[in-house]
Amino acid sequence: MMLRVALMLAVIGMYSGALSAGETPAPENAYLYIGWPNDGEVIHGGRPFRVWFGLRNMGVAPKGVDAPNTGHHHLLIDTDLPPMDAEIPSDRQHLHFGAGQTETMLELPPGTHTLQLLMGDANHVPNNPPVYSKKITITVK
Amino acid sequence: MQIRALTIIAVLAACGAQPVSAKTPAPANAEVYIIWPTDGTVIRGGKLWVRMGLRNAGVAPKDVEMANVGHHHLLLDTDLPPLDEIIPSDRNHLHFGGGQTEARIEDLAPGKHTLQLLLGDHEHRPHDPPLYSKKVTITVAP
Numbered sequence: 001m002m003l004r005v006a007l008m009l010a011v012i013g014m015y016s017g018a019l020s021a022g023e024t025p026a027p028e029n030a031y032l033y034i035g036w037p038n039d040g041e042v043i044h045g046g047r048p049f050r051v052w053f054g055l056r057n058m059g060v061a062p063k064g065v066d067a068p069n070t071g072h073h074h075l076l077i078d079t080d081l082p083p084m085d086a087e088i089p090s091d092r093q094h095l096h097f098g099a100g101q102t103e104t105m106l107e108l109p110p111g112t113h114t115l116q117l118l119m120g121d122a123n124h125v126p127n128n129p130p131v132y133s134k135k136i137t138i139t140v141k
Numbered sequence: 142m143q144i145r146a147l148t149i150i151a152v153l154a155a156c157g158a159q160p161v162s163a164k165t166p167a168p169a170n171a172e173v174y175i176i177w178p179t180d181g182t183v184i185r186g187g188k189l190w191v192r193m194g195l196r197n198a199g200v201a202p203k204d205v206e207m208a209n210v211g212h213h214h215l216l217l218d219t220d221l222p223p224l225d226e227i228i229p230s231d232r233n234h235l236h237f238g239g240g241q242t243e244a245r246i247e248d249l250a251p252g253k254h255t256l257q258l259l260l261g262d263h264e265h266r267p268h269d270p271p272l273y274s275k276k277v278t279i280t281v282a283p
Contacts, residue, residue, distance in 0.1 A: 011161060024240050035192065045239075052176065055241075055243065056190065056243050058241075059237070060200040060201070060241075061200075061201055061202050061205065061240050062190075062201050062205070063204070065205050067205070070237075070239065071145070074194035097199075099199040099209065099210070100199025100200040100210050100240070102200055103196065
């Protein structure tokens with residue numbers, strides 16, 4: 001009985017894993033990263049700093065543009081990855097760059113913050129497989 | 142005879158000037174630049190990723206006709222092409238019509254090389270004003 005439940009849970013786990021991505025394909029070797037700041041960077045506050053969006057083996061297209069192997073950048077601030085099979089939220093912690101921007105200026109209050117990039121397709125849904133960067137932590141002084 | 146020759150020249154000049162279509166406007170504050178490599182960088186082995194930077198404008202694949210977007214062209218060991226024509230496509234003019242923002246270069250011979258970026262619109266024509274980066278010189282070490 002216990003074994004059967006464990007097996008069922010495992011199957012459910014696998015199933016939800018397979019579901020947790022959007023429908024727009026992305027290249028298997030697509031690589032998304034934050035070009036700057038680096039993980040652990042200490043930034044002087046009180047003025048905006050630049051964030052570079054790095055993307056390899058995939059292209060950028062504005063929202064609404066359905067082109068193969070493309071997406072647009074979303075910058076996640078102080079939050080974890082959202083569900084991978086739904087439209088990426090649009091709020092202060094999920095910044096959309098639907099005009100095809102590849103960098104931005106950001107100003108954050110003093111303290112420790114996390115930054116992470118996530119690609120979204122023409123409809124702001126993550127690709128399949130989802131393309132996201134490592135989450136980095138920075139300190140604003 | 143002389144008049145006829147002049148007339149022919151005038152007609153040729155008019156034909157040459159004819160096929161100029163309106164350029165795609167670009168934001169006045171847009172800026173294209175090479176994030177990496179920086180001027181003077183020494184690369185060992187001749188393989189590198191060129192990181193293409195764009196401010197105050199966006200990237201879109203070729204054929205996408207929208208305001209304030211374009212796609213990158215990397216000029217390798219060459220000067221800027223005519224800015225009122227389609228950007229050539231050859232080994233010295235690499236097109237990134239897939240909306241790429243990084244370019245993998247693998248076959249640079251040892252020696253000095255120049256890199257420069259030029260943004261093109263949906264038809265691969267430079268914008269008005271044209272958006273191009275500073276030209277950087279790198280050295281490939283064997």
